[in-house]
Amino acid sequence: MRVSEIDEDYLVNYLKLDEPDDDDIKFAQTCLDASEKFYQRQTGLDDEQIDAYEDITIAVLVLTQDMYDNRRLYVEKKQCK
Numbered sequence: 204m205r206v207s208e209i210d211e212d213y214l215v216n217y218l219k220l221d222e223p224d225d226d227d228i229k230f231a232q233t234c235l236d237a238s239e240k241f242y243q244r245q246t247g248l249d250d251e252q253i254d255a256y257e258d259i260t261i262a263v264l265v266l267t268q269d270m271y272d273n274r275r276l277y278v279e280k281k282q283c284k
Contacts, residue, residue, distance in 0.1 A: 204257065204260050205254040205257055205260060206239055206253050206254055206259060206260050206263050207250065207254050208260075209235060209260070209263070209264070211228060211232070214228075214231050214232065214235055214267070215228065215231065217264055217267075217268070218231055218267075218268055218271055230271065230274070231267070231271055234267045234270040234271045234274075235263070235267045237267075237270065238263045238264075238266040238267040238270065239253070239263050241266065242259055242262060242263055242266075246259075
């Protein structure tokens with residue numbers, strides 16, 4: 204799978220989002236976009252070039268999940284006070 208092939212359904216399943224609302228999906232997509240841009244800046248690859256390396260896809264997904272999960276943890280922790 205290539206980074207450009209990550210669609211909304213795949214992302215929702217990968218992040219294990221149960222009954223996501225529009226805000227969940229939009230934030231997940233924002234995290235995905237940020238992750239992809241991060242790896243592009245780090246490697247110097249553009250959209251087409253990054254797709255040549257399928258192993259970058261898992262790195263993008265892992266960073267996306269970390270961004271999404273850590274944002275949730277912070278919000279839930281803050282609400283507990």
